[in-house]
Amino acid sequence: MPIFYFISLRKFIFSICLFFYCLSTLSQKIQPYQKLQKALEDLEKDSILNNGYVGFCLKNISTRQVVFEKNSKKTMLIASCMKLFSTATALEILGKDYTFKTQLAYTGKIESGVLQGDLYIIGGGDPTLGSPDFPNKPNANQVFETWANNLKRLGIKEIQGKIIGNGSYFDQNAISKGWIWEDMGNYYGSAVYGLNIHDNEYKLLLKPSTTLGEEVKILGTEPVLPFLNFKGSIKTAAKGTGDNAYIDGYVMHNDRFLSGTIPQKDSFFIKGALPNPAYTTAYLLSQYLNKKSIKIAQEPSFSYDSVPNEAINILEIKSPTLAEIVREINLFSINLYAEGIFKQIGKSKNTEKEAGKIIQDYWKGKGMDISGLEIGDGSGLSMKNGVSAYHLAELLSLMSKSSSYDVFNQSLPIAGISGTMTNWLKSTTLQGNLRAKTGSMKGVIAIAGYFTNAQGEKMSFSIIANRYQGTYSQMRKKFEKVFLAMQMP
Template structure:
């Protein structure tokens, strides 16, 4: 039987814990009220949910069930779903093979075929094994080992696995030609992006396009981009109409920016991969009779796509845990969208974004999350039409905490404001979702503001004042 001193100690301990919880709740309420009254939020919608990451107890909630555009905090949902359904060690596969025959003199009477398996990292500079030169070196070596010295056919990039609709419904026109608006592909290459080098002039004058890196011979460029005044920043956008080869640059680009370049989306990455291999082989003296091609460039008469009868190489992607590390660290929209389609593919459904959304919703429904609380149309949060509640995001973060793959997910989250959390921002939207420890208590949280006015830096600073109460 405990003595009186033990009872007194326990009573004081629980009283202090309860007092601390009440104090945190009140501090969060006061900070949230201040933000709601702020002029930047006069016409805004705000929500905040904070949960105990061990017990699931609600520490604080303000408008927790309000459906809001989550921006890139949606990537926490996509990545945790991928961990749960694909496993942390999942890898994509890309094959290189040929059809036809190789004659005694080394002539391939047939096509080389690069068949994509959905790998978003192929040709990416983020991983040693996936860098462009590393991949091309592997392909050249296996071609030589096969005794191929001349090709009486084409090099075809087969990206058919992920269908013909590369852009998710709900994305806006202004985003599509830019690197962050790169579309999905069964055969990605260099993260489906390239750089456009610029030369500015006097304020108001037309910005000149110097070159692209790498060279994009299948595209032409027209600049309607104007030189902006010092301090006006990068407000340049690349526009690429579907089935068109002309890239338009519009907007303004400040004359004091040092980078003098923007990153744009590659409209046909499968063609680009085929072109880079063809160009490399030609430089090495391996003659190629046909021109590079892709699923998109082949005519109806040239379809169905030829299949390889002899496989030369199979390149495995980095593991899923490594892909998700960069997905969240650098908020790579392409990675999220590729993963969403992968969920549909691996579930045996049509490989489309909408089917990936259905698989994602079903996964969380089995864990008690209402599918209506995940009213989404993409996997990255780039669509302004996505709607998710902070309660749902916090519940998903809570669920992730209990999984064996959680350390890999946690490691993928950036450090922002000295807190481990994913940020999200699109026009009029700012959001954060992540984890924090306060006085030894593990917490998970989500905060979203939609339709704020004024500067993004201003709303961020004010949201941080709320989140600072969790430190």
Template sequence: MKIKQTWLVSILFISNALCAQTPLQKRLQTAFARLQTDEQCKYGAVSLTVLDAKTGELVFGGNPDMGLAPGSTLKTVTSITAFNVLGKDFQFQTQLGYSGAITADGTLNGDVVIKGGGDPTLGSWRYANTKDNVVLNTMVAALKKAGIKKINGRVIGDNGAYNGQSIPDGWIWQDLGTYYGAGIAGLCWRENQFDILLRTGSVGTPVGIAGTNPETNYLQYKSELTNGAAKTGDQAYPYLPAFNSKVMYLRGTYAIDQTKKRVGAAIPDPAYDAALRLTDTLKHIGIQVSGEPQSSIMLAEKNQAVPANATGLITILSPNLSKIVYWLNQKSINLYAEQLLATISLKMGKTATAADGVAVVKSFWEQKGIDKRSMNIFDGSGLSPEDRITTSTMARILQSASSQPWFGDFYESLPVYNDMKMKSGSINSVQAYAGFQTHEGRQLCFAIMVNNYSGTGSAIREKMFRLLNELK
């Protein structure tokens, strides 16, 4: 009799819970069950959390506490943390100065030092004031104003406080030479990337290297890349072996119908590249530089230090954080996310490394009531396939942003997919979205992740959109 009573109570409880559901919750439950049982998700994992963006009330939770790989949706966590810790008007600073003294005839007996402050936009083409020619002309003007007509020394690119680990733990070897796998640096330059220009041919034949943009003759290139069949896409990967090798390899395939004929690659030492570009610019306008350009990394390898007590000439400011976050999320720029993670770490008194940055992020949200165990992450961009976070935690972090004075800037940074403002994330067999949607006058925030799906990415995205359409 007791067993029957327990069974009856359970049935009544479930029945009452179902009856208590709103029409939206019922539709979400049906749509979530349909996605979870889809053939593409047979061996996968699906999670969805929907919250009221104003109150934080749980609207729907399907496996909300399951830790899954978020891909680039993790950038929303990094962005929101940066807004909280750094402030929307934060600007990076790059210092130009010199050591030694300037003689009466305008000769600098010393070195010109470009000291980086972690600015990922220095030399970037995305903003009018950060373009490489604008930055170089600004530096040249400052040197001329100081009366420097000749440099008996070198131009040095200094990474400043960012001399630690440049690549987050968990990033895979295949990504490290690519433009999207560029490591952090105290002195970034042109988003730490350049293009390798390709000379294509017929299917199965080797792809040649036609040059680079900009010219990087301090590296050597070996192509093991082959021309792939039409519609097989860009499967080319640059590899720069460890131990300071100067030889970059291209491997994989590149479809013959690809039109761009180039592959984006990571600059191994951006501080050196910045010093090289300034040196070349000075020589071009007739200011002689006797020494070869150097970086703080190169000097450290020789057991030498960057000259101390440099006389300051000019401070170059980055765009403010709101504008940086805009492009970070619009174009999913991994470098911007990792530089912000390192900067958050410095701001909180730690080192400029991904590991310390992650620890700071976890601690920050733990103080806001979020269990740090729900964030088993290794970077700020989501490029690491080992990253795990719950949709519940991601949705709660999104919800926390909605009441902040800078929310409009963050919201504007989110791309539009499926006519919804949301950040996407995709790596191997992972598809995720996180963002906001207004439903019947009520603003909702959500995070949805599918891991280990089979089949095509386009098919799983269509099915995820079908579920998210219930929020419209």
């Protein structure tokens, strides 16, 4: 038998072995995407999405390539994932060290312990003033104490004029485009104004009845706000039924409309949005000063007109840094703070009402395809928002190259550990590895963030479901299957 026959046979066997080796390697490479495709197909076929739809996008940050997508260019509602655009853009435009400022000032003159003029609280748009969320900053009572101490330092024992809360820094029409009536009076729908205090919220103290179906008794508010008028009623429901009560009411109006139920308990409270924080700040300061024996001749007031040029500054209070505020926004999904930085983005370009367009233009300039991107507000409450899975994954990918990335990334909740991701992906390979912002409202759930795959590659991802029928917990479990499938082997 010729020797070339054996050589050809060896080459043939080698070729066969090489073919099956390459096939095996290719199979290993595409297997994760097959698993991911199946997980997404299973999700789409699930009865929970009979009337709904899902969008998904997975990007390799190093290559900036989309490695897998499903309806990734479909514009959808994303709820609180809108905060990713607000916080990322604020860090880029304003800088991580940016602070809001609130001033205490007066007009007139001080003689013999009497201020012959008005005392002004001049807001600078700070959404965190007096908030209990920042331990290194004063809460509301501590803010009032600081102001009172500075008046005493000037020898002021009496104010012949008024205490005026000035909110002219932002527009008096505080509601963002596309907000709905049902959100506005509730604490999570607190609008941001030029002057804000204590997260622009209050507690309504209630006492349920011992009889099911009967009205609950209103015990008052905390802080005491006698100018609020509560109408309607809240009924008593069985123990364990949870908080199903609502406070409705428009901005700048003191009428509040109550509805819904609360469970039988010794006591209960729900939280509402302050309709006029500028006035509330002036009112609460006047009450505090009276207790400290500083007399005020006239009733507190508010203004959205410019502060008189002759006003003399007494004290300036700075907010936490933007980096600290961004952390609270993304970790705990605080709408008020997101709206504050959203408006400041517009204010920085002298066009407060065009913050959405400024954000669009900024990311378009960075290379994002903004077709279909619609931005109505900074928090995600607006029904005018429209964002695709691609937009979110691309935003995250672009931010990974930014000098603001570390601050931005560290603000995101960690799966199974912190913030709104505490209950996600526990005891899985993604616990502690995946960072993401969550978003949810009725019929809407969205998650977007970063993780490192088994090959050590940093990935950005986003998934959105709209018009699903079921509970948040049910959707969380279904999304988790997708997340586990998107890892490399």
